[in-house]
Amino acid sequence: MYDVLIGIDNAEDDRAVAQAEAIADLPTEEGAVTAHLCHVFQDNPEGASVHQISAVRRAREILEEAGISCVHYEASGDPSDELLAAAADVDADAICVSGRKRRPTGKAVFGSVTQDVILGADRPVFAVPAPKSD
Secondary structure, eight states, X not given: OXXXXXXXXXXXXXXXXXXXXXXXXXXXXXXXXXXXEEEEESOOTTOXXXXXXXXXXXXXXXXXXXXXXXXXXXXXXXXXXXXXXXXXXXXXXXXXXXXXXXXXXXXXXXXOHHHHHHHHOSSOEEEOXXXXXX
């Protein structure tokens, strides 16, 4: 069994779709991969759940069509810290992230979850390129 934690934000479905397609393209036997679809809420006054995030639903559709079982995982707090904690919690074999393209000044001002996860992880991380429209 191979467990992959997929960090999904709710900005655009396109990145989640790209991540799901990358996982679906892994050369494995059917049923060998479990995808842990993780969304980290930073501000959630309405009490939404990971099941309500459009990007998570789209990723799940693609993964299930490919025969990959999915588990929902949600957390609240700093995205990079929570993704790393989630990976440890589920004992993920790898973490899958997808960042948006930013200029260096944008990364300095707004930070980069993808960069923080790559630098802070104690397990393999693969970054799926953002779609051209992102």
